[in-house]
Amino acid sequence: MKKNVYSMCGMCTVRCPIRVEVEDNEVVWLEGNPYLLGGALCAKGSAGTALVKDDERPQQPLIREGGRGAGRWRKASWSEAFDYVTEKLKKIKQEYGPESLVVSSRGGPWQGMYKTFCHAFGSPNYTNHDSTCGRNTHHASLSVNGVGRKGFVYDIKNSKHLVLFGRNMFASLRIAENLQTMDMLQKGGRLTYVDVRQTMTGLKATRFFQVRPGTDYALTLSFIHEIVKRQLYDNVFIEKYVTDFEQLCTFIEEYTPAWAAKECGVKEKSILAFIDEVAEDMPQVIFHPGWMLSRYKDSFYASRALHILNVLMGNIEIKGGLIMPKGPGDCGKPGIRNFDCPKPDIKRADGVGWKYKHFDKGPGLQHLFFDAMRTGKPYPVKAWIAMRHDPFTAMPDPQAQKLAFDNCDLLVSIDTHYSEFGWYCDVILPESMYLERDNPVCVQKGPKPRLAVRRKAVEPVYDTRPGWEIFKELADRLDLQDYFPHSTIEDIWAWQLEPTGLTIDDFQEKGFVELTDEVIMYDRDSLDGKIKTPSGKIEIISSKLTDAGLESLKPYISPPKPPKGQFRLVFGRSAVHTHGHTINNILLYELMPENTLWINTRVASKLNVKEGEIVDVIAADGFKQRIKAHVTDFIHPECVFTVHGFGRQVPLQSRAYHAGMSDQKLMVGMLDNWDRAGGGMNLCESFVTVRRSARNPKRRVEL
Amino acid sequence: MNKYMIYLNTKRCIGCHGCEIHCKANKKLPFGAILCEIDHEPLVSIKGVPKTEFSFRSCYQCDDPYCASICPTQAISKREDGIVLVDEEKCIGCMACAGACPWGVPQLNQEKNKMVKCDFCVDRVDIGLKPVCVTKCTTQALRFVTLTRF
Numbered sequence: 001m002k003k004n005v006y007s008m009c010g011m012c013t014v015r016c017p018i019r020v021e022v023e024d025n026e027v028v029w030l031e032g033n034p035y036l037l038g039g040a041l042c043a044k045g046s047a048g049t050a051l052v053k054d055d056e057r058p059q060q061p062l063i064r065e066g067g068r069g070a071g072r073w074r075k076a077s078w079s080e081a082f083d084y085v086t087e088k089l090k091k092i093k094q095e096y097g098p099e100s101l102v103v104s105s106r107g108g109p110w111q112g113m114y115k116t117f118c119h120a121f122g123s124p125n126y127t128n129h130d131s132t133c134g135r136n137t138h139h140a141s142l143s144v145n146g147v148g149r150k151g152f153v154y155d156i157k158n159s160k161h162l163v164l165f166g167r168n169m170f171a172s173l174r175i176a177e178n179l180q181t182m183d184m185l186q187k188g189g190r191l192t193y194v195d196v197r198q199t200m201t202g203l204k205a206t207r208f209f210q211v212r213p214g215t216d217y218a219l220t221l222s223f224i225h226e227i228v229k230r231q232l233y234d235n236v237f238i239e240k241y242v243t244d245f246e247q248l249c250t251f252i253e254e255y256t257p258a259w260a261a262k263e264c265g266v267k268e269k270s271i272l273a274f275i276d277e278v279a280e281d282m283p284q285v286i287f288h289p290g291w292m293l294s295r296y297k298d299s300f301y302a303s304r305a306l307h308i309l310n311v312l313m314g315n316i317e318i319k320g321g322l323i324m325p326k327g328p329g330d331c332g333k334p335g336i337r338n339f340d341c342p343k344p345d346i347k348r349a350d351g352v353g354w355k356y357k358h359f360d361k362g363p364g365l366q367h368l369f370f371d372a373m374r375t376g377k378p379y380p381v382k383a384w385i386a387m388r389h390d391p392f393t394a395m396p397d398p399q400a401q402k403l404a405f406d407n408c409d410l411l412v413s414i415d416t417h418y419s420e421f422g423w424y425c426d427v428i429l430p431e432s433m434y435l436e437r438d439n440p441v442c443v444q445k446g447p448k449p450r451l452a453v454r455r456k457a458v459e460p461v462y463d464t465r466p467g468w469e470i471f472k473e474l475a476d477r478l479d480l481q482d483y484f485p486h487s488t489i490e491d492i493w494a495w496q497l498e499p500t501g502l503t504i505d506d507f508q509e510k511g512f513v514e515l516t517d518e519v520i521m522y523d524r525d526s527l528d529g530k531i532k533t534p535s536g537k538i539e540i541i542s543s544k545l546t547d548a549g550l551e552s553l554k555p556y557i558s559p560p561k562p563p564k565g566q567f568r569l570v571f572g573r574s575a576v577h578t579h580g581h582t583i584n585n586i587l588l589y590e591l592m593p594e595n596t597l598w599i600n601t602r603v604a605s606k607l608n609v610k611e612g613e614i615v616d617v618i619a620a621d622g623f624k625q626r627i628k629a630h631v632t633d634f635i636h637p638e639c640v641f642t643v644h645g646f647g648r649q650v651p652l653q654s655r656a657y658h659a660g661m662s663d664q665k666l667m668v669g670m671l672d673n674w675d676r677a678g679g680g681m682n683l684c685e686s687f688v689t690v691r692r693s694a695r696n697p698k699r700r701v702e703l
Numbered sequence: 704m705n706k707y708m709i710y711l712n713t714k715r716c717i718g719c720h721g722c723e724i725h726c727k728a729n730k731k732l733p734f735g736a737i738l739c740e741i742d743h744e745p746l747v748s749i750k751g752v753p754k755t756e757f758s759f760r761s762c763y764q765c766d767d768p769y770c771a772s773i774c775p776t777q778a779i780s781k782r783e784d785g786i787v788l789v790d791e792e793k794c795i796g797c798m799a800c801a802g803a804c805p806w807g808v809p810q811l812n813q814e815k816n817k818m819v820k821c822d823f824c825v826d827r828v829d830i831g832l833k834p835v836c837v838t839k840c841t842t843q844a845l846r847f848v849t850l851t852r853f
Contacts (some may be wrong), residue, residue: 030728039838043724046839170717175841181840182715198746198753200717208752270751310828418797575841587724589732634746634753662788 004512006033008454010416010434010457011051012578014174015512018045020435020457027435027458028341031629032175035510040171043576047587048167052461056584056653057417059462060429061474068406071651078465078473081672084386086477089121090648092382098114098122099346100380102369104129105387109442110467111363112338114387117471119341120483120702124348126382128363131517132394136293139359139565143552144311146532149358153446154288156180158320160281165216165286165306170200172575190277194219196570197598198563198634203462205385207274211264213568213639214296214559214686219271220305221556224258225252226275229310232313234283235298241527243554246605249551269354283313284320293678297685300678311538317524324530325445326524330516334499336441341483349381359679366682367395367674374640383410387467388431392501393580393645396667396683414470418650421495423432430464437466438489441496441504442518444512447519451506453493454514479498520623556561563640566687567599568639571663581647584656593661595663596630598641599690604631607692614693618667620686626693627661640690645656705766707823708848710714711838712760716843719741720837723729727730729835730819738762738821739836739840750764759823759845761836762787762808768801770809770820778818779809788822791815 008015017033018041027049032041051057061081066072069340076084092100105111118126119294130138138149155252156162157180185191185204193205194214195538212218227233228249230322238245257275264331278285281286287309291293291387293299314353315321328335341383347354350368353361372381390413392398405411429436439454451551456466465473468489475484487494498531506513522530533539541552562568576591577583595616599607609615612629617640618624635641647662667686674681707805718741721759726738739761752851768787771779778793779800789800796816809820823835832838833847 033742038843039723040841040843041725041839043721046724048727110742134819170719173719173841178717178842182844185715200719203746203754205752274807394767439711575717575721575726587727590737591720591723632746 002028003457005455005457007509008434008439009041009045009048009456010454011582012173014106015108016041016045016175017452019511022457025458031093033511036512037179039176040175040179042175043591044063044173044578044582044588047416047582047585048093048433048435050129050587051416052435052458052583054191054585055328056417057423057462058428058657059464061430061463062428064426068400068411071423073428080488081427081429082473082477085279085410085412085429086474088426088505089478092409093122096380096382098296099125099344099349100382101385102127102349102381102383102573103385103387104366104389104391106389107363108446109419110439112340113440113471114466116339116483117475117480119343120475120480121478122344122347124343125348125369126363129389129394130363131365131367131674131679132294132681132683133292134290134294135354135365135587136300136675136680137290137303138543139287139678139680140300140307142360143358143539143545144307144533145538146534146576149289152322153287153325155287155320155323156583157183158284159189160278160284160320161192161282161286162194163194163285163287164201164292165194165220165288166196167291168195168199168201168572170204171575173188173575174399175538176499190281192274196636196639197632199572200575207265207270207277208305209270210634211266211637212559213636214298215264216296217298217302217305218255218260218556219266220261220302220309222257223275223278223306223309225250225255226257227278228252228310230275230279232275232279232282233312237314237316238311241531241538243535248540248553250307253593255556261525262342263331263556271341278313280353283315283318285313285315286310286321294680295682296685297675297682298554298557299680300675301684303505303678304552308540314599317522317527318412318694319521323447326447326449326516326520327443327445327502328449328515330520333515336443336496336500337498338440338496339483347378349378349576351378356548356551356679358544364676365392365679367671370401370462370671373404373407381405382408383412385412385414386415386419386421386425388416390415390421390580392420392424392436393648393662393664396664396673396681396686398665400669400671414467416464417581417584418652420648420650423650427493428469430462431470432460432464432466436464438468439466440468440489441507441591446600447521448514448516450514451500451507455507455511462643537574545677554677562687566689567603569666569686569688570639570641570665570684570686571644572641574643575589577643577645577696580648581645583648583659584653585644586655589655592643593655595608595627595643595646597627597661597690598630598632598633598635600637601631602631603637604629608690609690614695616691616693617661617666618689618690618691619668621668623666623668625661625666626695640688704850704852705764706732706850707828708850709759709761709787710824710846712844713757713758715739715842716757716759717842717844721839721841721843722731722759724769725823725835725839726821729824731733732819733814734811735813735823738810738819739827760806760814763806764823769803771797773803775799782825786823786825787820788825791817792817
């Protein structure tokens with residue numbers, strides 16, 4: 001009997017909607033949800049079938065026997081592993097207080113559950129991976145608009161011009177967004193792409209700026225300069241909703257297109273021609289404020305400038321612009337219930353909320369916990385539970401991280417695969433992979449909000465458990481059952497959906513429930529109350545930043561050029577891998593078994609490096625990795641680029657083991673290099689030495 | 704005359720290689736065999752934008768397929784609608800077809816020791832569906848086209 005299951009993909013954290021056909025507990029068909037994506041799915045999505053059968057993922061709970069990272073594991077039963085973790089947690093709580101626990105996750109729609117566990121245990125220290133991802137963009141949006149980066153959705157399909165700063169959307173795939181962009185381009189829309197190298201996204205561009213690494217902010221400032229000079233901005237919108245516009249006009253005066261052209265290494269006439277296009281396409285011009293912008297020292301300010309450009313366009317809450325996402329309340333419908341527990345009234349160990357008051361207190365800033373581990377101040381951090389999160393892959397300098405984590409008495413990894421961090425942990429609690437597990441219902445906000453759910457398609461192949469059950473079992477043993485009272489996922493769904501009058505069966509037909517038939521738009525003439533800054537207006541000068549002693553309009557500082565023989569190390573994505581998550585997937589491994597080092601042709605010729613030859617890439621402290629060179633004209637000579645996630649060192653992942661090079665391991669000493677204004681890490685601020693490797697043999701000396 | 708072809712709208716193609724994996728996952732192919740391929744030309748700067756042209760290649764479903772005529776067990780045949788397909792029951796995995804094809808299209812499924820090639824997902828086509836690469840193409844760049852004679 002064939003079974004039809006609507007669910008959510010889990011190969012990356014976009015969670016595209018999928019439809020799965022199952023026969024005899026085997027996936028026989030997997031596609032993008034036909035109602036939402038018309039069947040479209042990416043390579044990673046289809047490779048989910050290989051993950052089900054992958055025997056190189058943890059198959060039962062593991063408890064460490066040898067030293068940390070030595071790879072000597074004792075196979076344990078679930079009850080043994082739960083007891084082990086909770087006994088340790090109780091001991092740590094008794095000795096150091098409940099606040100010494102940190103729970104970290106990737107974020108996402110179910111983080112309420114992990115946060116509830118953390119808070120119920122008595123710790124305020126829930127965090128997620130975002131300080132290595134979208135925190136700068138998020139805080140930039142908060143400072144300008146009073147809402148976070150998810151406070152807008154981009155109506156790309158109806159826009160006339162999309163401007164992307166390093167947002168490589170055709171490699172970092174979100175299928176619904178990709179289809180929208182393609183439709184927009186096919187209708188004759190424009191795409192302007194800015195990056196240090198050419199990418200799959202840049203190929204589709206109508207205009208391309210290859211900029212010097214770290215000069216995005218300069219280019220955005222010149223755009224603002226020219227738009228202000230030509231008075232192209234939406235004056236009515238600005239008068240009604242924006243404060244301190246005059247200060248922006250004064251600040252921007254010196255940042256002319258001629259200056260930016262020189263600074264960024266682009267042509268002045270291209271900047272002017274771009275502004276001509278913007279004038280034609282206004283207001284349906286979307287300046288994408290960035291996604292993963294934990295890159296340069298001024299990425300936060302570049303993102304602020306991009307937000308300001310959107311404000312100048314007056315594209316907020318219009319068709320083809322930035323639309324505020326709507327929830328159940330906007331549809332006149334009750335929302336669903338979610339796991340919740342108030343945050344304990346204790347200072348966060350990362351300093352967010354008391355030492356750093358201008359940051360979002362929700363997940364805080366993960367990298368700031370290392371200081372607490374090392375110094376014991378403001379109090380010791382002694383236990384870390386990483387839920388589907390791999391700090392050693394996500395963050396720079398794993399060696400430095402290990403020294404900090406060694407101060408912890410308990411490290412736990414809950415994950416579907418062996419993460420690099422998991423390999424160093426004391427306990428691995430293997431989560432069932434996404435086709436083998438149910439998840440609670442979640443709200444997907446947008447112009448047409450809906451409820452969606454992940455449903456189990458097949459029974460787990462190994463002795464793994466779904467995330468909700470792992471947290472419930474831990475909670476039970478810690479006497480926190482009040483916060484996790486449900487013993488089955490059906491109970492959870494019924495409890496969540498009760499206020500809505502829906503049942504889980506209502507998701508059977510399409511995998512989601514739409515809360516409205518029509519797109520909901522707010523009245524653009526009365527957006528009061530929707531802009532959540534302290535003044536209720538869009539703030540060019542953010543009072544929060546001013547209070548924190550930070551500038552809102554920061555004068556541009558030119559990034560340093562790398563010393564001779566060195567290059568700025570830049571990393572990114574490919575369309576066939578999700579960072580370190582998928583490198584060992586046999587289908588994706590076959591397509592891309594290792595990464596390469598992109599290097600400019602002119603520079604490579606000086607180093608006597610030819611396409612495909614091995615190069616040594618050397619970090620500041622002499623740490624060296626080897627990788628094959630990809631010699632190309634289409635990367636800026638100041639930088640080298642590689643795809644992130646490779647160079648893994650988990651021996652049980654036989655395919656991924658030591659395949660390619662790991663950029664984060666070369667970022668020596670970069671753990672403390674972060675942006676005090678934006679909160680993000682500065683992951684593209686390290687320089688590496690590149691030379692032709694001695695591993696390229698001169699001649700063959702054996703038979 | 705062939706009734707069908709797979710057409711790639713290169714303007715929509717983003718070179719994500721999704722089609723290759725969709726195909727492999729659908730046919731449950733082990734490591735080794737890849738039945739279709741996205742490739743691209745070296746980048747050329749056009750009006751300041753480095754551009755390329757993508758191409759999609761699977762089986763050409765030849766009019767007089769060498770793979771069929773060389774097969775010692777008559778496992779490969781060409782249907783009325785032009786689709787060239789392998790009969791797994793008859794195939795002995797001798798790989799003669801792989802050598803005969805100028806493009807090396809037929810490949811060995813090492814798990815089954817049978818040859819496998821692009822057959823436009825004939826099982827799907829026969830029930831009115833499209834080949835998997837077309838159905839699941841990330842940006843809907845691939846199309847399954849029915850050819851008509853003018």
